[in-house]
Amino acid sequence: MPERQIRLFGDPVLKTVSDPIGTIDARVRSLIEDLVDSVRLPGRAGVAASQIGVNLRAFSFNVDGEIGYILNPVLVEVSGEPELVDEGCLSVPGLWYPTKRYPFARVTGIDLDGTAVELSGSGIMAQALQHETDHLDGLLYLDRLDKENRRAAMKEVRASSWF
Numbered sequence: 546m547p548e549r550q551i552r553l554f555g556d557p558v559l560k561t562v563s564d565p566i567g568t569i570d571a572r573v574r575s576l577i578e579d580l581v582d583s584v585r586l587p588g589r590a591g592v593a594a595s596q597i598g599v600n601l602r603a604f605s606f607n608v609d610g611e612i613g614y615i616l617n618p619v620l621v622e623v624s625g626e627p628e629l630v631d632e633g634c635l636s637v638p639g640l641w642y643p644t645k646r647y648p649f650a651r652v653t654g655i656d657l658d659g660t661a662v663e664l665s666g667s668g669i670m671a672q673a674l675q676h677e678t679d680h681l682d683g684l685l686y687l688d689r690l691d692k693e694n695r696r697a698a699m700k701e702v703r704a705s706s707w708f
Contacts (some may be wrong), residue, residue: 548585549579549582549597549598550598551583551592551596551597551635551636552595552596552597552598552636553636553637553707553708554636554637554670554685554687554702554708556598556636556677557707558595558600559595559600559636559680559683559685560600560683560684560685561595561600561683562681562682563593563595563600563602563603563680563681563682563683563685563693564599564601564602564604565601566595566601566602566616566617569589569616569657569658569659571656573601573603573616573657574657576594576599576601576603577603577605577614577616577657579597580592580594580603580604580605580614581605581612581613581614583597583605583613584606584614585606585607585643588608588674589635590605590606590607590608590614590669590672590676591605591606591608591640591673591676591677592604592605592677593651593677593680593681594681595680595681595683596636596680598634600643602617602618602681603615603617603618603681604618604677604678604680606664606670606673606674606677607615608666608669608670608673608685609669609670613664614656615652615654615655615656615662615664616652616654616655616656616657617654617655618651618652618653618664618674618677618678618681619653619654619678620650620651620652620674620675620678621651621652621653621677621695622649622650622651622665622693623647623649623650623651623671624647624648624649625647625648625649625667626647626648627644627645627646627647628645628647628648629643629644629645629663630643630646630672631643631644632644632672632686633686634676635679635686635687636680636685637686637687637698637702638670638707639705639707640687640698640699640701640705642686642687642690642697642698643690643694643696644686644689644690645677645689646671646672646675647671648667648668648671648678649665649666649667649671650665650666650670650671650672650688651663651664651674652664652665652674652678653664654664670700673689687699687702
């Protein structure tokens with residue numbers, strides 16, 4: 546299947562808390578297939594269901610050659626001293642701003658068989674786990690910027706050709 550169109554800043558689905566997945570049916574399986582296909586493109590570390598217009602709690606990831614997904618992820622652990630890392634987002638194309646992220650993160654959830662899954666990592670994986678769970682909680686990385694950078698980012702958004 547082709548990747549789904551990414552929803553852009555301003556779309557209400559991006560600011561909506563995603564619903565947990567109850568029954569794993571054909572619709573959920575199709576969603577995961579779409580998420581995995583969408584994250585395979587170069588330069589993509591993760592895609593949340595909300596970014597393709599689906600208000601369900603799931604995301605895919607593509608970090609260091611490992612591609613996968615998780616249903617009903619919950620960020621259960623972060624550790625280390627938060628540090629500023631350059632961050633961008635497919636839903637806010639062309640913008641990169643320093644964002645505070647923990648150097649280690651762990652999420653738990655399930656797979657398509659309903660089996661418990663745990664994802665954890667440092668570096669890009671930690672950043673992706675935090676970024677994607679933020680999406681599912683109705684947050685964009687812009688919401689985590691300090692006041693000065695948020696003001697600059699919003700100015701850049703308003704001046705962009707896609708907004």
